[in-house]
Amino acid sequence: MEQSRAQSWNSFISSLSPNNFNKTIKVITGEYLTGSLYSLSFSEGDVIKITELIVFGAKAELYQNHKYVKTVDIPPGYKGEFQLVxxxxxxxxxxxxxxxxxxxxxxxxxxxxxxxxxxxxxxxxxxxxxxxxxxxxxxxxxxxxxxxxxxxxxxxxxxxxxxxxxxxxxxxQEKQSYSMDAILKWKLSASYKRMVIPVRGILFHGAMDILPEEFNGYLRLLPNYLVKGVLSDGTETIIPADIDMQIVDISDSEQKNTFTTSMSLQDVYWQASAKFPLTVRIVDVRNDQLLGTQQLKQPRYEVGDYLTILRKESLKKYLVMEITHHSSPRYFLVSSTYQGIFQRVPRVFQFVYDVELARQIGNEISVIAHKDYVAETSQLSSFKKGDGFRALGCGTVPTATGGKVQNIEVLECENILTHVKVKLPLYAEGNFSEITGNNDRGYIMDQLYLKSYHAKVIAQDCTLQNDPLCSPKELKIAHQITEECLMATYEGCSSQALEIPVNRVNLLVKVIDYSPLLRDTSTAMCPFYKVEILSAADYQSLISYEELPQPPPVPPRSSRDRTSNEYYCSSVLPKNGPSPPTLTEVTSGTLPALEKLFLVQQKAKNLYLPTGTNYN
CATH class of the missing domain: 2.30.30 (SH3 type barrels.)
Incomplete structure (x- = not known):
């Protein structure tokens, strides 16, 4: 029976769902290609519980005009940007x-x-x-x-x-581009070879060394996998993919009383809710945690200690960055239960293109120009310092330049004072400042509809003795994350509940009791860590990646200044043309006094709904 269901190790890896690694296998026969593998003997009957599939690098097959060119290694930390196919x-x-x-x-x-x-x-x-x-x-x-x-x-x-x-x-099909690290982390499946297209231009500068100079094809990714598993004696091990062995999946018939399983905190989290509370004993403490336990105020876990897991929760939190010009910024992880009051701070956008990016995020946005712009053709609109606009949507305008017709990408706007519809080219520079209403204040949960915004804390959280968010003059609320946590009590401290983020505290535990004496899960109903101070590396590890759009368009040039192969397209920038405006986010500062500013702001107040309105 088992032999009829036997499959190769490689075939088993390819069949794994990217959303469920909870499999138990039995080794039939096999041999590790490069020597012995720690304590794994590969004798018939060895049992392994699979807990995680790890990507640790990749090769890529290059195709030009759908023809294979060569295979290249993608180095760790490769800085190029790619668009998914x-x-x-x-x-x-x-x-x-x-x-x-x-x-x-x-x-x-x-x-x-x-x-x-x-x-x-x-x-x-x-x-x-x-x-x-x-x-x-x-x-x-x-x-x-x-x-x-x-x-x-x-x-x-x-x-x-x-x-x-x-x-x-x-x-x-997605429009944005991603780093290779982000693709390997989020966008792969063991059963499908992902194809990607390199995005050239300023976002790809200095990172094209692994590709041919004139390459404009696509890459088929060949990721390298490691499998994390737990042996029948509770030992955790890492198993490479280059093993020539036959296995059988015994997940459905696994005898739990003969397989003493050590579990990661992630495994505990994915237990059915009905199994909580439960008691676990710590069998291994890893020192490769993403964040220091000092930041998390976690106890010093020791092998042999006990935890009572009261329940599991999925918590909404926010990644916040300090905006400063004088020192290195500070980074914070803020709980949705934080009770400080935020006041929005106007953002500043150098180009029309940057305004369009902010609009695409989902926010209604109005801005004031702080620099004059004169349009090159009558089909486009000019603006002056002090003009205010409400962004409506993106479009294209055909223009004749140098005897040739080009489609220029524009942002369609409404002039706030005159209500005249205008079309501003995305490459136009205006040093725009965002218009915000006086009532744009509230708790961090009130600002959910603003997917990325700048603010400052005008009233601290009274439940915190020292609120670190009060001192920065400007904060960027950059990203909302969902953190999977276990609410637990530590041995000997039943009155003090812990919030344990399972992806940041790396413990190996063994379940001792599914029916502990402590059944009152309300012990964990207390304030947890409302504000954590992160390092830059911790911040980046949690934010995962930033979505990077296509490079902005360049201004039109006459035919005598440009050869036929220099026209900008979605993936290739001109080699000798002017650099497009860089994707920059400028912080707000003291704005110059403008005669029209007061009138524009008064009219703009009607564009915003009160704080706390449900925008869904």
């Missing part, structure tokens, strides 16, 4: 979809898919070609559901799709 495969059920598409709680790991067939399931009705944002997996009763957000019109309802729901799901 959408997975062309169609998935007919939700179960098939989550088997191949990686989904996580963070925005970066929430893929967009399009359903190419109408779905009528129970009370769910999804029209053909509806786009869905995949938010994660959710348990309800004894079933697992896919949590999705339907992207249509201004309302984006959230629904739960069962695993047997049938449709025609296909990944959507």
């Amino acid at each position: 959408a997975d062309p495969n169609l998935y007919e059920t939700v179960a098939d979809l989550i088997q191949h598409v990686k989904i996580g709680n963070e925005k970066e790991s929430q893929p967009l898919v399009q359903n190419n067939a109408r779905i009528c399931f129970s009370c769910i009705n999804i029209e053909k070609e509806t786009k869905l944002c995949l938010l994660g997996l959710e348990e309800a009763g004894s079933e697992t559901f896919l949590k999705c957000k339907l992207l249509k019109n201004k309302k984006s309802p959230t629904i739960l799709l069962p695993m047997n729901c049938r449709g025609q799901f296909q990944e959507c």
